[in-house]
Amino acid sequence: MSVQKLDRAVAVIGMACRFPGAQDVDAYWSNLREGKHFLDRLDESALRDRGVPRDRYTREGYVGVSGTVDGVEHFDSSFFGIAPAEADTLDPQHRLFLEEAVHALEDAGWAGRAAGRRVGVFCGSGENRYGRLVPEPEEAAGSHRRMSDTPAMLPLRVSYHLDLRGPSVFVSTLCSTGLTAVHLARQSMLAGDCEIALAGAVSVQLPREHGYVAPQSAVLSPDGVLRPFDRDASGTVPGSGVGVVVLRPLAAALRDGDRIHAVLHGTAVNNDGSGRQSFAAPSVVGQRDVILAALADARVDSRSIGYVEAHGTGTALGDPIELAALREAREQTGADTPCAVGAVKSSIGHLDTAAGMAGLIKAVLCVREGVLPATVNHRELLPSADLGGSGLYVNTRSRPWPDLGQQRYAGVSALGVGGTNAHVVIGRHVAAFEPGAVEDGAPQVLPLSARSTESFHRLRERLADALTGGPDKPCADVARTLQDGRMPRELRRAWVASTLSELSTRVKDETDPVAAGPLEAAVDPGNAVSPDPSLADRIPALRTALEHPDRAGRAFLLGHAALEELDALGVRFATLIAHGAGEYLAAAFAGALDHDVALRCAMRHEAIRAVVQEGGDLSVAEEYLAAVTDDLRAHPPTGPDRALRSLSLGETVPAGCVPSVDHFLDVAQTSVMPDGPATFPAGAVDLMGALSSWENWLALAARCWERGADLDWIRLRGGFPRTVDLPLYPFEARRHWAIDGPALTATPAPAPAPVAPMPAAVAEQDVPAVVVAIWESVLGVRDIEPGADFFALGGHSLVAAQIAARLWERLGVRVPLGDLLDAGTPEGMAELVRELKASAELYGRLTTSHRADLTESFEL
Template identity: 35%
Template sequence: MATPLTGSEVAIVGLAGRFPGAQDLEGFWRNVCDGVEAIRSYSTEELLASGAEPELVRHPRFVPAAARLENVEGFDAAFFGYTPREAELMDPQHRLFLECAWEVLESSGHGGQGDPLLVGVFAGQALSTYLLVNLLGNSAVRRSTDPLQLNLGNSGSFLTTRVSYKLDLKGPSFLVESACSTSLVAVHVASQSLLNGECDLALAGGVSINLTQQHGYLPSEGGILSPDGRCRPFDASARGIVFGSGVGAVALRRLEDALADGDPIYAILLGSAVNNDGALRGGYTAPSVEGQAEVISEALANANVAPETISYIETHGTGTALGDPIEVHALNTAFGGQDLPRQSCILGALKANIGHLDAAAGVCGLIKASLALHHRQLPPHPLYEEPNPHIPWEEGPFYVNTDLMDWKAGASPRRAGVSSFGMGGTNAHVILEEAPKRSPSDPSRALQLLPLSAATPTALDALTERLASFLHKHAEIPLADVAYTLQVGRRALEYRRVLVCGSTTDAEEGLTGASSTRRLLSGSTVATGAPVVFLFPGQGAQHPAMGAGLYESEPVFREYVDACARALQPHLGLDLRELLRAPQDSTAQARLEQTRLAQAALFTVEYALARLWMSWGIEPEAMMGHSIGEYVAACLSGVLSLDDALALVAARGSLMQELPPGAMLSVAMDEAGLRPLLGPRLAIAAINAPSLCVVSGPPEDVRSLQEELTRNGTACRVLHTAHAFHSPMVEPILERFAQIVRKVKLETPRLPYVSNLTGQWITPEQARNPQYWVDHLRQCVRFAPGLETLGRKPGRVLLEVGPGRTLSTLARRMPVPSGPWTVVTSMRHPDELIPDAQVLHEALGSLWLAGASVNWKGYHGNARRHRVALPTYPFERQRYWISPDVQAQGVPGGETPAELGQPPATTATTGMPSPDAARHPRPRLRNAFVAPRDEQEHMVARVFEEVLGIEAVGIHDNFFELGGHSLLATAVVGRLRDGSGVSIPLQLLFEGPTVAQVAERLGGLSWRPPNEDPERDALLLMLAELIRLETPSAP
């Protein structure tokens, strides 16, 4: 920026919308740059085929043109947790704005779960023609739908609060309404809320879906509607507007916050203003030069910029004989036109491209201007041929361009103004400036983790394809920023996928399945914050260079390895890092097999790795070690300080190394079958699985047992150890070790872990007793019983925190009563030729797939990363639509919402809740479908189906798991009361929410159809007609 920040700047960090001729921002900007006119004209054949009245179509003044929004019937109801019937009863304006609200937060990089920002929502909508024409025009809806439900689903009062509820946003949330200027006023209000500290991020916008002019319209003589179906702002042939449908939303933040968080910034909102014309105009609906000039002047003053620094104005630009000259006159007045160079500021008008979007017009103009600043291009003005002679062009700097132009830099930053003027006189103007140049991101890891998630498998596939296509087109975006945005800026949904990759090309190939080296891992979970258990392996897992790659790439791991190595050096007489970073050869292996070095090295690597995991938010709910691994658990639990733990581990290893040589044998046999085969000098050192034990003792005794087992066909294997751990051979050192332990302060565990001695949870008394640690050295490691203890709680995720996969293998073989668990390995096996970083990142991805919570900011540490605009969620829209009883043939009455060229819909378009209404498939439930068995259950199931809009409800289906809530429960109880003639308490449904339970409570009551209410029907129809007749057209 040319000047220092004042603290009053607001950054536009996210954009989203649906527009005539474009379903997304990319298509919208392409159309704008190409000068595309999205107002479509229809042939007589198309109109007649769609059901329009022939007399109307052939009327000499009828204009067969409209700026339609495609697929307004579509909505991803399941994604937002709505039942099909709720979706059908909801104004498509609410549905589309809800989708765009989700998209704009994702676009900003702040759509993640647990984002700490306080988010406000400020928006408005046009009149609900869906309510007036479709819902109140359907007799079944009028007869059987609670008016409160109609109000909640269609009134503008609930537009923003619906978003706040569904997206869990806790900042201010309220409707803004000022006719055509609604959405730009919402932007002004949102900006003020940000600057006043009421919220940290503000979502602002508007939506307008006009179902009454889907085929065309009849303009009145001297009215504002264009008689030829074209909108030509500032042109000599301009004769009026064409209404369109659309939705737009922007995400706003205080500029200093956006810069600090690395948000994507499309433009800066330097200042804004809102006023009203008062009585200084020709009539209530007429515009005012004075009012418009004043609001522009005030916005310039609030932005603290000179008019001559503005080189583009996105105007209100209605293309009317009265509106255009007044608007340019007001601009000339505000800019002090006579003093500025001619043709130094371009005028644009989005209405020439997509028509007048009413409550969404202002924000869509803001989106266009923001994209122009972002791309540094000035789009052409379509349909402009000759300047309007009634506009005082010579009095100011303004002109209209007809070609796409590069927006050249001047002495000041590129700046633009955006105007929006509402019928009723409320005017809004904002001043924009180009975004400051982004500082580069910090250097990143060699490998990146890309997490993707969606609500369904098919949506996940679509999202994967979208991201691959995006990366192919945008290789210039740092992959680390892409990964960061996916990690912190998206919510973790049920179906998940991760990819570990090293470059954009690598990522693209991995996402498309074209890579032979990158694995695309997938999974599903409904868990949030899945409990993770750390497993720490014991001696035998060590190998040279274990963790060497992590030492180089992970600062936290390196920090704790360094700390342990320094503390151990006086005990070991060497720097342990020499071994940990040594080449993986026989010399290093021989040194590391020395017990005193092996145990110290294992503790160091496992402790450092655990600390790394914890810095990434993977906090253990519980832990269990194997032999020496329990010391890591005890240290992390607070039983031992780090210095004391290292001293004990060093002493333990040194004492054991003094012992005579011993041997250990792994045997595929359970404890009961193995114990009778053991001689007096042999002992069972470990029970690793129900049928896998380890025997320990003198080498000759172990060799004899091996020969005997081999003759009997029992699988067994000698382990690579120098001593007979957990056997009578260690008894000579027990007292000396006990003396050392007694000098150490032992504390009560703060984190639960499983004891090797008992296979049960460690008790405070055990942990604080020095004799426990002596017995731990001598007695059997009961690892399999410990796994049984862990398996009693469902949903646990086991993470092996140490080298290799020994414990992971044992855990996977363990039958778990609570169901299969997820087991993850952190480090590679010594024979694997996979980089340490890849194994670790795939482990992190696997934990996320299983539902573990990850602290992604902790993962990135102090590195500066940028959020980038990535492809947003691929909603899976289905048609949810209720049509009037009789498709009226008139236009502009608009009782014809069907797609042009398509027959009236016969699925999901009938009224609610007639018994033959088309319904949507039963959702996935935990219970199997069981059909109703008698008339009572059929009756209750039918009511569930009608209220929820679902087909084939089974007797064990839970009303609330099907998508029901308290308001719909009231509807169910009302239907059952009307059908049975018996007053049924609402509590009945809460106490027994399945079909079978409700039917049982109803007993032997018979069903009868609900009574009709002709008087209520007539009142609702009268209300709809009065509102329709009194609704004014927009300017």
């Protein structure tokens, strides 16, 4: 590929989807390869089970066929920190897209490192049909619901919940929304607005999930069969789905070892304007021109295009125009080489805003795998289409990619009602070189985490199966994918292994994950060992420490270098638990003592111990003690940035609290007293013992990660491993459905009864109970504890506004929103309410008294 093309090429590094009959990309490709279709035809019994009213499915022209996505009523709200009550009313399209955005980033190997970076989000959704079916909210929640129901909130939600800092843009061009989003995402990256981009679209058809009414002369198929470009084509069939891709400049993807599914070479978007029969009619000229513009942008010879994934709606008006536009575009570029045409809609239905994503993901898989799946339901070309001499043919059987040389190029079209046309040109990625690999057989940290214990074990089991049943992968590549490619969640386990068989054995262990907690380090230079040479090679400061001539000084510098390296990796110890000379080391690292002063004190401390243990001249020990005293008085301690726990003295200096000089003098005095080995708490990590080998160092890092440290994996592992295919996060299928009855029912549920006001006498006595009851109602969470964290339960400012409104309704107290958010817990809010009530009552009494005085004076 030329430098000119490389500068504008964009890699597709991640994909995720949920389409009819397919819960992920692998299932989607398998279905396409096998020529399956998933337009469900429901009989009367199935329609009744789905809650379809009889007067609907017996209506003339009713067709009980649709491309449905399973589980639209399910959502893992806790994974995203969304309160259950909010999740119940959230548009299912937003819920699906959030989960698939995570899966796409995982597939790209970026879910663990995207947070806080300039990652753009360009996406669109269909109408929020769900919002029209759920009960109207009470007045206090009305403004929140109205904002939440807005389709344009979709990219903003993704950016917020995944902490993505690039442009966040809602796209809506109806049926061409998905490809338009891809075009805008690519343009944004080329302009430098973002370094990575999520692009996609989602559409959930409600209540048409269970069928539709097809009047004569409409675009909907009267027999429920979608036949692209076929003589018997009679219309389209609606479907639901979501598709997301992750895009990155090709040069950056190659540099960092990203897995590249395909390369996006060119994109174009235009509109037919008024040059068409009517507003809703397509135009040959507009479609032809957008294809030519995309080819020009890609700088790809149209004769090398071996496949076009067409819009192919199976309508009498749209299909002939689309084929005519393809033919004219090829004629103008002189292309007559074989070029297959396909359309996935006959397999899964017309996915409306997500239609282009289904086509793009299919085309990416085609160029990657070198296979062209059959176009289902196409038997004979429609009579009005003339493809003679163009090289175009509708692909009716699964076949290998046409032999046009090593490169494979494909085009993808999406055409929107209203005239917005989009076309992209993609190509197969042929690796010209491999990034430098990490030494195979070296130990690696392999982390795994989840939001719940159930999800953790499901993910652990899937990983174990993938490691034993799939193609062999370098252990370093698996480690990199788990480290960078997965979002670190609250429950964690990490293993150190050198081979996949070793890892597989350890992953099969059903031990529960570890919950994050404060990190404590055991600091005892007396346990210092000579570091493994490979460890010293990886941490240069260790080699510098080894050059110190004094044994005690060498141990101090080794420990300090280890603490600094851990800090650089992202480990933040809450407490340093130290013994003997290690107390000076801990104090130096925590900022309580000057480094050089602490080093001298540590060396003198060990010198005193040596004198005492060897029965030497005690006056020498006294001279060392005096030197320690002089040094500490000349350079008094300052406040440490973390807690220091002294095993020698049995006391703790809290973070920020300045220890006295006498504290360290007392430590020095302990050096003259014989003692046994220090006994550190079981939960503290052994700092000095980890220096004995690279594997032990990795085990220490793994343990720190398990307790909540977010490690700089690139610094830890070194080298340039690649992203590989591994199981994606198994979201918990929690039902969030505010419509009464089955998930696909169109009958709204009755509105929930408002919380009854509490009698004034009770409210006076039990304000905390009122606050907890309001929290449980607004958040949809049961058994909330008085100290529960508002934000951890999915709260935010709009939810707090609902709480404030209910506090006014129930207790007659107006609580400022900022104060309410600062309170943060039920007990905090209850205390705030009590204070405000007391202030209001005092003000009322004073005002009443003042008015009485004025009135009496006036009458006198």
